[in-house]
Amino acid sequence: MLQIENITVYYGNIQAIKGVTLDIQEGEIVTLIGANGAGKSTLLKTISGLLKPKDGQIIYEGKPIGGKAAQAIVKQGISHVPEGRRIFANMTVEENLQLGAYLRRDRAGIKKDMEQVYELFPRLLERVKQQAGTLSGGEQQMLAMGRALMAKPKLLLLDEPSMGLAPLLVKTIFRIIEEIKATGTTILLVEQNAHLALSIADRAYVMETGRIVLSGKANELTESEEVKMAYLGGH
Template identity: 75%
Template sequence: MLKVDQIDVYYGNIHALKGVSLDVAEGEIVTLIGSNGAGKSTLLKTLSGLLKPKKGDIQYLGASVAGKPVQDIVKAGISHVPEGRRVFANMSVEENLELGAYLRKDKQGIREDIEKVYELFPRLLERRKQLSGTLSGGEQQMLAMGRAMMARPKLLLLDEPSMGLAPLLVKAIFNIIEEINRSGTTVLLVEQNANMALSIANRAYVIETGKVVLSGTAAELQASDKIKSAYLGGH
């Protein structure tokens, strides 16, 4: 579904991604693990069109999307939930969800999808009229994910969905990621909580200082001593 081929990405003079290649097959959950500043968020921003690669190519469903405008990438079926849950604070929960469907014209379908989001996240249904700036961190994360789903993505890019959340909520968010995947959406996940990420992923890539240094099935990476000591708290 997605093939990233030897991309180089710069932030000003900083060489943030160096010849990164990876692929994601339809129906998978693939996770990227690595320490802060390794280039994981940069990669997601490049895939969603916020950054342009200097070199290399990004193929999505057989067509190049490298450097395409963000709205074209959303239209093609890629949605990005950025780090830090950027919800529109002065708008209600429901207005945020409607905004997620801004490229769509099918009123009936949009209504049905809002109901689906409320089924996935019952907490949002209780808060539908509430200003999203007044929600808790966990509720804002649910809203950011729900809003991304409103574009009916085939591929969902999730950046640090568990950041700053209580352990109980982290579990709930990961259950929902699995649910979204089961309902037919492919997921590329960036996550600091490597244990949780590997527990739901099919495959994983390890990124260090802008390069992919290791890849394999989630089970292989969970069993690797190098990964255990670097990212899984050593046990």
């Protein structure tokens, strides 16, 4: 579904991604784990068109998308839930969700998807007319995910969905990620909580200073001594 081939990405003069190659198959949850500053968020931003690769290729469903405008990439079926949620604080929950469907014209489909978002996130239904900025952190995360789903993505990029949330809410968010996968959406998950990310992923990549240093099935990486020592607090 998505192939990334040897891409390099710069922030100004700093090389943030150094020759990364990875692939995602349809229907999978693939997780990217690594320390802060490893380049995980940069990679997601490059896939979704917010940053442009200097070298290498990003192929989505057989077509190159590296360097395309972000809205063109959304149109092709990739939605990005950014780190820090980035909801529109002065707009209502409903208005935020409607913005997610901005590029769509199928009114009946939008209505149906809105209902599905409310089924996934009942809390949002209770807050439909509430200003998004007044929601709790967990509710804002649900809204950011719901808004991305309103674009009807085939591939969902999730950046740090558990950040700053209470443990109980984190469990809820991860259960919902699994439910989203069950609807047929493919997911690329960037997550600091490596334990949880590996528990729901099919495969995983480990990033360090802009490079992929390990990859494999999620359950195998969970057992890897290297991963245990660095990311799972094990010995």
